[in-house]
Amino acid sequence: MVEHRPWNDIIAYAILTLGVFIVAFPVYVAVIASTHDAATVVGGRMPLSPGGHALENYYRAVFLGGSRTAPEPVGRLLLNSFITAMGIAVGKICISILSAYAVVYFRFPFRKTAFWIIFVTLMLPVEVRIYPTYKVVADLRMLDTYAGLILPLIASATGTLLFRQFFMTVPDELLEASRIDGAGPFRFFWDTLLPLSVTTISALFVIQFIYGWNQYLWPLLITTQDSMQTIVIGIRKMLVTTDELAEWQLAMATAVLAMLPPVAVVVFMQRLFVRGLVETEK
Amino acid sequence: MEKSAVFNGSRLLPYALLAPQLIITFVFFYWPASQAVLQSFKREDAFGLVSEFVGLENYQALFAQPEYYKAMLTTLVFSTLVAGLSLSIALLFASQADKNLKAAPVYKTFMIWPYAVAPAVAGVLWFFIFHPSLGTLARPLRGLGLDWNPLLDGNHAMALVVMSAVWKQIAYNFLFFLAGLQSIPKSVIEAGAIDGAGPMRRFWTIIFPLLSPTTFFLLVVNVVYVFFDTFGIIDAVTGGGPAGATTTMVYKVYADGRLGGDLGGSAAQSVVLMVIVIALTAVQFKYVERRVQY
Numbered sequence: 001m002v003e004h005r006p007w008n009d010i011i012a013y014a015i016l017t018l019g020v021f022i023v024a025f026p027v028y029v030a031v032i033a034s035t036h037d038a039a040t041v042v043g044g045r046m047p048l049s050p051g052g053h054a055l056e057n058y059y060r061a062v063f064l065g066g067s068r069t070a071p072e073p074v075g076r077l078l079l080n081s082f083i084t085a086m087g088i089a090v091g092k093i094c095i096s097i098l099s100a101y102a103v104v105y106f107r108f109p110f111r112k113t114a115f116w117i118i119f120v121t122l123m124l125p126v127e128v129r130i131y132p133t134y135k136v137v138a139d140l141r142m143l144d145t146y147a148g149l150i151l152p153l154i155a156s157a158t159g160t161l162l163f164r165q166f167f168m169t170v171p172d173e174l175l176e177a178s179r180i181d182g183a184g185p186f187r188f189f190w191d192t193l194l195p196l197s198v199t200t201i202s203a204l205f206v207i208q209f210i211y212g213w214n215q216y217l218w219p220l221l222i223t224t225q226d227s228m229q230t231i232v233i234g235i236r237k238m239l240v241t242t243d244e245l246a247e248w249q250l251a252m253a254t255a256v257l258a259m260l261p262p263v264a265v266v267v268f269m270q271r272l273f274v275r276g277l278v279e280t281e282k
Numbered sequence: 283m284e285k286s287a288v289f290n291g292s293r294l295l296p297y298a299l300l301a302p303q304l305i306i307t308f309v310f311f312y313w314p315a316s317q318a319v320l321q322s323f324k325r326e327d328a329f330g331l332v333s334e335f336v337g338l339e340n341y342q343a344l345f346a347q348p349e350y351y352k353a354m355l356t357t358l359v360f361s362t363l364v365a366g367l368s369l370s371i372a373l374l375f376a377s378q379a380d381k382n383l384k385a386a387p388v389y390k391t392f393m394i395w396p397y398a399v400a401p402a403v404a405g406v407l408w409f410f411i412f413h414p415s416l417g418t419l420a421r422p423l424r425g426l427g428l429d430w431n432p433l434l435d436g437n438h439a440m441a442l443v444v445m446s447a448v449w450k451q452i453a454y455n456f457l458f459f460l461a462g463l464q465s466i467p468k469s470v471i472e473a474g475a476i477d478g479a480g481p482m483r484r485f486w487t488i489i490f491p492l493l494s495p496t497t498f499f500l501l502v503v504n505v506v507y508v509f510f511d512t513f514g515i516i517d518a519v520t521g522g523g524p525a526g527a528t529t530t531m532v533y534k535v536y537a538d539g540r541l542g543g544d545l546g547g548s549a550a551q552s553v554v555l556m557v558i559v560i561a562l563t564a565v566q567f568k569y570v571e572r573r574v575q576y
Contacts, residue, residue, distance in 0.1 A: 008481065012378040013385070019375045019452075020392045026407040026449065027399075029418055033410065042416055095303040102299035107288050114300050121311050122563070127510045127532050128555045131539045131548060132314035132321065140309075152310040160303065172287040185289050214400035216514035217536070232400045236518050239406065248410065255403050262398035267391060274457060277397075 027259065034058070034253035041248045053249070061253040074254050077231040080149075081213055082261070084230055087150035088212030089205050096159025096204075097197065101189060103160070104167040105175070122157040126218055134221050144228045149219055153212065159204055162279055166200045167193070203276030206269050210262045231258040315556070321549035340550040349526060350534070350551075357530040360444065361508040368448040369500060372455030373493075377485065379456075380463040390460065397453040401446075402514030408446040409519045432520070436527025439520045443528050446515045451507060455500055462496035463489065502562060509559070531555060 029048070033041050036051035061074045102108075103115050126133065133152050142148030170193065178188045219230045229237070235258060238251040266273050289295075322340050326333040344350055375393060379386050396404070411419050414431040423430040432438040466489060474484045513532055516522060522529035522537055529537065535555065539548030 009381065009383060012381045012383060015378045016375060016383075016389045016393075019371075019378075020389060023393060023396055023449070023452065026404075026411055029411055030407050045421075046416070046418060048418070095306065098299045099303040102296040104285055105288050106292070106296035106299075107290065108293070108296045111296070114304065117312075118303060118307060121307055124311070124315060124556055124559060125510045127513060128535070128552045128559065129311075129314045129318050130536065131545060131552075132317035133310060135317070136310060136314050151306060155303075155306045155310045168285070172285065175285075175287040179287075185292060185295055188289075210398050214398075214403075214514075216400065216402045216517070220517075221540075232402050232514070235406055236402055239518075248416065251406065252410065255406055258403050259399050262400075263395050266395050266398040270391060270394070274394075277454070277457065278461065 027256075030252045030255050033249055034256055036249055038247055038249055041252075057249050057253045058257075061250045061257070072226040072229065072234065074231060074234060074257060076227060077229055077234040077254075078257065078261075080146075080228060081230040081232070081258070083146055084149045084215070084219070085209045085212035085261075087146060088153050088215075089208035091150055091154040092156065092159045092208050093201055093204055095154060097163050097201070100160045100163035100167055101193070104164055105185070105188075118157045118160050120157075121155060122161070126152060130217065130221060137222055143222050144225050148222050149215075149228075149230075150212075153215065153218060159208075162200060162204055163197070165279070166197060170196060199272070199275070200279075202269075203272045203279060205276075206265055206273045207276040209265060213262045234258075318549045318552045318556075321546060322553045325546050336546070340546040344547055344550050344554075349529075352526060353529050353531050353534045356440075356526075356528065357509070357532075360440070360447075360512075360528075360530055361505050363444045364447045364451065364508045364512070365501060365504040367444070368451040368455055369497070369504060371448065372452045373459050373497075375452070376456050376459035376463055377489070379460055393456045394453045396450055397457075399450060400514060401450060401511055402518040404450045405443070405446045405515035405518035408442060408449065412442050412445075434524055436524055439524055439528050443512070443516055443519050446519060447508065447512045450515070451504060454507075455504070458496055458500055459493070462493050466492050502565065506559065506562060509555075 032048060032050055033046060034057050035054040036046055037053045037056075040046055040051060062078075063073050063075060099114075099118060103111060137143060137148045137152060140148075142151070174192055175188060178192055183191065213230075214232060215230065216232055216236075219233050220236075223229050223233065226237075231254065235251055235254050238254065239246050239248075321333075323335060323337060324333045325336045325339065379389050379393070383389070399407075409432075411417050412423075412430070412432060414420055414433055420430050429435075430438060432442045470488055470492070471484055474488045479487065509530070509532055512530070513536070516528055516530065516533050517536075520528045522533045531551065532555065535548050535551045538544045538551065
């Protein structure tokens with residue numbers, strides 16, 4: 001038995017509480033700032049307790065827009081972020097579950113080649129090939145479209161690898177039994193494999209939704225119209241004016257709104273999130 | 283590992299199943315990546331109308347630039363600080379959360395949610411707290427006699443970017459360290475305790491070495507994180523400034539191509555980055571499994 005000392009627990013609680021405090025502090029300040037009026041925030045002597053302008057700030061941000069240079073209501077930006085994140089998550093799951101199915105359950109010429117072609121994409125994030133990708137998207141006339149926001153980001157290997165790994169653990173007897181019952185490839189996929197994959201699909205969905213929601217560089221490059229921006233870009237645009245003109249209370253309200261959906265996903269689907277994170281990375 | 287039971291009859295079906303992913307990969311991955319390599323050997327005029335083959339000129343120009351070495355150094359300093367700090371802080375918190383505490387699951391939830399915050403948003407939050415004129419913590423800093431101004435002072439800007447990046451990355455490292463700690467057999471630790479080793483000694487001689495595969499894995503992931511995912515933080519907080527003090531290599535690819543219009547030079551930088559990332563990934567695959575095990 002390892003010795004148990006009460007002061008040991010007290011130190012642990014103290015360190016962890018300090019950690020939670022550090023982690024929560026910037027967000028707490030943002031929430032507080034979103035409840036004060038502009039003068040209080042810009043004055044530099046903002047109190048650390050909530051003010052009385054919360055409703056006004058959030059109303060202005062969501063329905064009227066917070067930026068003087070690009071007054072786009074945050075409601076619209078939230079919708080754009082949601083469509084982009086959903087598109088990336090669902091798109092990635094669809095194309096990668098199909099390709100993993102082909103690689104694991106079929107034998108055909110160039111099977112290994114196909115797998116490696118997909119695998120190599122793991123190594124190069126979009127950041128290192130931004131301008132050529134931009135040009136491709138521009139040539140395809142997909143600037144300022146949801147397709148342009150979504151498609152380049154679903155070209156990645158993580159999903160295929162994850163599904164391949166999972167399919168390898170599915171017992172062969174299941175396929176043999178299905179075949180004896182007369183099921184073809186579609187039937188087996190739909191009735192047997194897909195129901196078994198629900199947890200893997202959900203875990204991948206959680207991770208990819210957060211990934212899609214938090215994209216920055218790519219939407220920044222390919223959206224020129226304010227109405228196509230995502231919320232993360234929207235916050236940035238609110239702050240490009242000179243500091244005295246930037247409406248920090250609205251930017252902070254927007255930041256709170258931008259954090260809510262992905263944070264809610266992590267907190268309420270913690271089990272799936274942890275599983276997805278550990279499995280996609282390893 | 284291969285499946286022994288497979289479908290044999292259909293010839294075209296597997297290609298049809300692969301088609302969506304392969305098409306998207308070719309159009310948005312291989313084609314642009316090859317264009318980046320090609321473009322790095324070319325020079326284009328400002329309007330993109332004429333381009334001529336210039337061989338290695340872009341690379342020569344790149345490696346003759348003092349700014350490029352500065353960006354390399356900035357990247358090195360930045361990644362060392364962020365990886366070092368976020369790994370040690372996360373390990374400290376994870377080793378406390380690994381103790382048999384009643385409230386440990388609650389603490390876990392509170393530690394991991396910053397993972398979900400977008401890097402750019404994290405940057406904006408920290409910028410707001412430390413903003414020279416309106417930041418909540420800027421005044422106390424000045425009260426301590428520090429002339430705090432991340433908009434003008436390169437070191438202050440770097441400190442701010444590092445803090446935001448570390449804050450965001452602690453969640454991820456915490457989660458993996460906690461999983462690693464929980465997979466260490468309790469019997470080993472008990473054996474150490476019976477032999478008279480105290481908590482600190484047990485940590486450094488038993489737990490830390492057994493944790494080394496996790497640590498190494500996280501080290502590589504963190505370096506890749508610092509290279510790419512911190513773009514949003516840097517752009518939101520400093521825009522690469524002041525005077526290039528926070529311009530990392532990835533930021534320079536963006537800035538040179540977009541603001542400077544030097545597409546050839548930007549492409550050459552992309553290629554250098556690709557090589558670095560491929561090397562890092564290769565190191566990860568080669569050594570993570572084999573070397574770092576006791």
